Amino acid sequence: xxxxxxxxxxxxxxxxxxxxxxxxxxxxxxxxxxxxxxxxxxxxxxxxxxxxxxxxxxxxxxxxxxxxxxxxxxxxxxxxxxxxxxxxxxxxxxxxxxxxxxxxxxxxxxx
Amino acid sequence: xxxxxxxxxxxxxxxxxxxxxxxxxxxxxxxxxxxxxxxxxxxxxxxxxxxxxxxxxxxxxxxxxxxxxxxxxxxxxxxxxxxxxxxxxxxxxxxxxxxxxxxxxxxxxxxxxxxxxxxxxxxxxxxxxxxxxxxxxxxxxxxxxxxxxxxxxxxxxxxxxxxxxxxxxxxxxxxxxxxxxxxxxxxxxxxxxxxxxxxxxxxxxxxxxxxxxxxxxxxxxxxxxxxxxxxxxxxxxxxxxxxxxxxxxxxxxxxxxxxxxxxxxxxxxxxxxxxxxxxxxxxxxxxxxxxxxxxxxxxxxxxxxxxxxxxxxxxxxxxxxxxxxxxxxxxxxxxxxxxxxxxxxxxxxxxxxxxxxxxxxxxxxxxxxxxxxxxxxxxxxxxxxxxxxxxxxxxxxxxxxxxxxxxxxxxxxxxxxxxxxxxxxxxxxxxxxxxxxxxxxxxxxxxxxxxxxxxxxxxxxxxxxxxxxxxxxxxxxxxxxxxxxxxxxxxxxxxxxxxxxxxxxxxxxxxxxxxxxxxxxxxxxxxxxxxxxxxxxxxxxxxxxxxxxxxxxxxxxxxxxxxxxxxxxxxxxxxxxxxxxxxxxxxxxxxxxxxxxxxxxxxxxxxxxxxxxxxxxxxxxxxxxxxxxxxxxxxxxxxxxxxxxxxxxxxxxxxxxxxxxxxxxxxxxxxxxxxxxxxxxxxxxxxxxxxxxxxxxxxxxxxxxxxxxxxxxxxxxxxxxxxxxxxxxxxxxxxxxxxxxxxxxxxxxxxxxxxxxxxxxxxxxxxxxxxxxxxxxxxxxxxxxxxxxxxxxxxxxxxxxxxxxxxxxxxxx
Ligand SMILES: Cc1cc2nc3c(=O)[nH]c(=O)nc-3n(C[C@H](O)[C@H](O)[C@H](O)COP(=O)(O)OP(=O)(O)OC[C@H]3O[C@@H](n4cnc5c(N)ncnc54)[C@H](O)[C@@H]3O)c2cc1C
Ligand code: SF4
Ligand code: FES
Numbered sequence: 050x051x052x053x054x055x056x057x058x059x060x061x062x063x064x065x066x067x068x069x070x071x072x073x074x075x076x077x078x079x080x081x082x083x084x085x086x087x088x089x090x091x092x093x094x095x096x097x098x099x100x101x102x103x104x105x106x107x108x109x110x111x112x113x114x115x116x117x118x119x120x121x122x123x124x125x126x127x128x129x130x131x132x133x134x135x136x137x138x139x140x141x142x143x144x145x146x147x148x149x150x151x152x153x154x155x156x157x158x159x160x
Numbered sequence: 161x162x163x164x165x166x167x168x169x170x171x172x173x174x175x176x177x178x179x180x181x182x183x184x185x186x187x188x189x190x191x192x193x194x195x196x197x198x199x200x201x202x203x204x205x206x207x208x209x210x211x212x213x214x215x216x217x218x219x220x221x222x223x224x225x226x227x228x229x230x231x232x233x234x235x236x237x238x239x240x241x242x243x244x245x246x247x248x249x250x251x252x253x254x255x256x257x258x259x260x261x262x263x264x265x266x267x268x269x270x271x272x273x274x275x276x277x278x279x280x281x282x283x284x285x286x287x288x289x290x291x292x293x294x295x296x297x298x299x300x301x302x303x304x305x306x307x308x309x310x311x312x313x314x315x316x317x318x319x320x321x322x323x324x325x326x327x328x329x330x331x332x333x334x335x336x337x338x339x340x341x342x343x344x345x346x347x348x349x350x351x352x353x354x355x356x357x358x359x360x361x362x363x364x365x366x367x368x369x370x371x372x373x374x375x376x377x378x379x380x381x382x383x384x385x386x387x388x389x390x391x392x393x394x395x396x397x398x399x400x401x402x403x404x405x406x407x408x409x410x411x412x413x414x415x416x417x418x419x420x421x422x423x424x425x426x427x428x429x430x431x432x433x434x435x436x437x438x439x440x441x442x443x444x445x446x447x448x449x450x451x452x453x454x455x456x457x458x459x460x461x462x463x464x465x466x467x468x469x470x471x472x473x474x475x476x477x478x479x480x481x482x483x484x485x486x487x488x489x490x491x492x493x494x495x496x497x498x499x500x501x502x503x504x505x506x507x508x509x510x511x512x513x514x515x516x517x518x519x520x521x522x523x524x525x526x527x528x529x530x531x532x533x534x535x536x537x538x539x540x541x542x543x544x545x546x547x548x549x550x551x552x553x554x555x556x557x558x559x560x561x562x563x564x565x566x567x568x569x570x571x572x573x574x575x576x577x578x579x580x581x582x583x584x585x586x587x588x589x590x591x592x593x594x595x596x597x598x599x600x601x602x603x604x605x606x607x608x609x610x611x612x613x614x615x616x617x618x619x620x621x622x623x624x625x626x627x628x629x630x631x632x633x634x635x636x637x638x639x640x641x642x643x644x645x646x647x648x649x650x651x652x653x654x655x656x657x658x659x660x661x662x663x664x665x666x667x668x669x670x671x672x673x674x675x676x677x678x679x680x681x682x683x684x685x686x687x688x689x690x691x692x693x694x695x696x697x698x699x700x701x702x703x704x705x706x707x708x709x710x711x712x713x714x715x716x717x718x719x720x721x722x723x724x725x726x727x728x729x730x731x732x733x734x735x736x737x738x739x740x741x742x743x744x745x746x747x748x749x750x751x752x753x754x755x756x757x758x759x760x761x762x763x764x765x766x767x768x769x770x771x772x773x774x775x776x777x778x779x780x781x782x783x784x785x786x787x788x789x790x791x792x793x794x795x796x797x798x799x800x801x802x803x804x805x806x807x808x809x810x811x812x813x814x815x816x817x818x819x820x821x822x823x824x825x826x827x828x829x830x831x832x833x834x835x836x837x838x839x840x841x842x843x844x845x846x847x848x849x850x851x852x853x854x855x856x857x858x859x860x861x862x863x864x865x866x867x868x869x870x871x872x873x874x875x876x877x878x879x880x881x882x883x884x885x886x887x888x889x890x891x892x893x894x895x896x897x898x899x900x901x902x903x904x905x906x907x908x909x910x911x912x913x914x915x916x917x918x919x920x921x922x923x924x925x926x927x928x929x930x931x932x933x934x935x936x937x938x939x940x941x942x943x944x945x946x947x948x949x950x951x952x953x954x955x956x957x958x959x960x961x962x963x964x965x966x967x968x969x970x971x972x973x
Pocket of ligand 3: 095096097099115117
């Protein structure tokens with residue numbers, strides 16, 4: 050069962066930027082790329098907890114602002130020589146509004 | 161298995177063992193002794209280790225795994241004290257005896273120490289091995305420390321340049337009239353001297369050292385014959401080497417200048433061989449690796465009873481000092497029947513000289529542009545008749561045959577036996593064979609043939625051979641591209657932005673063929689800076705291409721919180737401002753309030769979402785952002801000057817405030833810090849800032865290029881200003897010149913080291929019209945960029961500092 054929640058218009062996020070959603074399990078970062086693709090991932094770098102939402106977005110990747118690990122936003126996998134993965138969350142855009150599936154957050158809570 | 165004992169784990173024996181194991185891994189059981197407590201490393205690369213460009217680990221040529229896989233018994237840190245050839249045993253220092261079937265001497269050289277008074281003081285060292293290098297590195301650690309290098313040859317200059325890069329104040333003392341007199345003629349020596357002086361190295365030629373002066377057993381100064389004293393805490397002697405023959409002599413081998421060897425590298429005892437700098441062959445001794453590597457091949461063959469003959473070749477020299485392009489080969493002394501062809505281009509600092517005898521090139525010296533060095537070296541070695549191309553000879557291979565050839569064609573035209581890598585004696589044919597055998601890139605060619613694996617100066621040539629052999633499959637990588645998104649260097653991109661009038665990032669990506677759709681975290685901040693510096697009125701600053709600190713106008717801390725610092729002009733504040741800061745600290749629960757090194761107050765530990773509110777409060781009290789996070793003007797540190805101090809000669813605080821008000825808000829390639837002191841007591845520590853002003857009775861001494869971060873640098877004097885306005889003008893012009901020319905993330909001192917202080921001075925001091933142009937362009941940029949980012953963000957962007965949504969309730973279901 051999915052439960053989509055409206056989190057706002059896509060224009061609330063700068064192109065090649067991110068905004069944060071607070072959840073009880075920690076922050077989720079929502080990214081917008083040059084091509085207006087939207088991705089939702091954990092806002093915590095697996096390296097030393099850097100806030101990924103503050104990183105530089107390029108292509109469909111983000112570079113952590115603390116020590117420059119780069120993550121693929123679609124898969125959550127670290128790129129290059131680094132190893133690690135961040136959680137990714139289902140998100141869709143409808144009529145310019147972003148919808149997040151919060152059942153995933155609940156699952157994460159249960160896990 | 162037969163027993164081979166090797167004395168010395170140097171560059172020559174290392175190579176000999178490689179050839180031996182390659183040809184027959186099971187012929188010998190090898191025991192390797194080395195007086196140094198380590199195995200084989202690339203001695204040539206000690207200079208990059210000294211300058212900090214490489215680490216020791218990167219120059220090790222044979223590691224423990226290599227020795228183990230080849231069954232070598234390593235006895236590092238153990239010296240051989242004696243050899244008993246009758247019983248065929250070696251004796252270690254500890255008195256242990258080991259028997260051999262074959263013995264190989266590779267004891268190298270000993271640096272020559274002039275036995276002048278004081279040579280045994282602490283702090284007097286030679287430049288030969290890793291321990292010497294480490295001693296020099298340690299000596300460079302003390303700020304402002306001084307070094308003297310005796311000897312203006314290859315080694316001395318490399319030591320001097322390395323020490324200089326470590327921040328030491330270095331003087332080279334050379335007995336001859338010009339530097340590198342054995343390799344260069346006077347004109348090239350002059351150009352070299354100029355380049356080194358630009359780098360901040362002092363040079364004394366025609367200077368004879370008399371004695372070394374000490375204090376408490378440690379070196380204090382060098383005294384020259386004319387009575388001059390050069391103070392120093394480190395004295396490096398690089399005046400020559402002598403083959404290390406003592407052990408050979410004591411063992412009863414035939415020894416002249418070096419241990420005598422025949423064409424098979426066998427000494428006067430048929431079971432004892434010798435290789436490297438310790439040998440003498442037909443009256444010649446050797447001091448560069450190229451011939452030693454040839455010898456190493458012969459040694460391996462002889463040990464396996466194969467035929468091989470060592471024939472010495474002409475060697476060429478290059479200086480491994482970054483940015484000094486220098487090449488010399490052959491003989492260029494004046495002499496009967498010898499003719500010179502000389503080419504000079506003073507504006508570019510290029511000088512080339514060929515020495516001809518009987519229509520053959522016998523010597524070549526080049527400075528500034530050494531691209532054709534390899535070709536001339538080939539002509540010398542082959543003894544080619546050059547009468548047909550005499551007219552255009554000096555212009556190099558591309559001019560032979562009329563039309564200008566591109567460098568690739570020139571390489572394509574080289575015969576297979578043309579030598580590409582001088583250090584390792586690798587010719588073009590071997591490289592082509594390796595490529596045909598599957599080596600498709602530089603790394604693979606290097607691994608298989610060793611070409612470009614030693615000093616690395618032929619890397620470009622090897623790449624060109626790859627390019628002509630592989631055709632379109634191989635793209636020559638340009639020197640240090642900005643990042644993986646492009647092949648262009650920072651310098652190329654800056655140039656192209658100007659010449660092609662590229663005024664937006666997409667224009668750059670498109671026109672310069674970026675390989676990624678929208679750059680990456682490395683190139684985008686650089687491009688953003690270049691574009692706004694060159695086109696302040698047309699380009700729109702891109703916050704998303706800025707590192708978080710600049711995007712959010714606050715410094716990110718390790719826990720993801722931020723620090724906030726209001727400007728305090730020239731370090732001056734008042735009770736009202738202090739109260740506002742204290743109130744803000746209370747209101748936003750600031751855990752740490754810190755006074756910074758730049759005389760400002762830093763509020764550490766502010767949450768991202770509180771930033772707009774704390775800024776608004778500080779703005780209300782009249783304070784603006786201190787840009788403590790920016791690649792831009794940070795702080796202007798001042799002392800109290802004439803207002804209060806009894807020594808002050810000028811109003812240093814006032815000048816500091818004026819400078820900060822003129823420069824704040826400007827973006828620069830890296831951070832910029834200023835200091836103004838009211839007298840030479842220098843309480844504001846102005847001489848370790850990017851620009852430092854020292855007020856004196858007669859005016860203002862402006863100096864530039866200091867730093868007190870990872871590297872410690874003292875500023876270098878730019879000029880003296882008579883009036884305060886002149887000091888301000890020079891400072892602004894300097895900052896603008898830096899903005900227009902430096903590579904992103906190069907602090908001013910790094911940039912100055914590349915372009916030379918003279919070049920800067922010419923533009924900022926001497927050329928008044930040019931100075932005004934710089935000031936005008938700076939003013940145009942400031943008309944756009946000098947604004948308080950805090951106020952701007954509160955008005956326009958406050959919402960992005962807050963979460964997009966708060967789902968803490970939903971998620972809790
Ligand atoms: C800083 C520096 C930069 C240089 N740059 C260049 C360059 O750019 N190009 C170039 O061609 N050449 C350069 N050279 C010269 C080059 O390094 C030498 O020609 C080469 O290293 C000599 O090799 P080798 O094997 O004969 O001697 P080494 O490499 O000196 O090895 C000899 C070894 O034998 C050991 N040894 C001596 N006596 C004993 C004993 N009784 N028992 C056990 N071990 C002993 C020594 O400790 C030493 O480790 C440079 C040299 C230096 C120091
Ligand atoms: S630098 Fe000179 S003028 Fe300034 S405070 Fe120190 S002593 Fe006084
Ligand atoms: S915390 Fe992200 S790279 Fe270190």
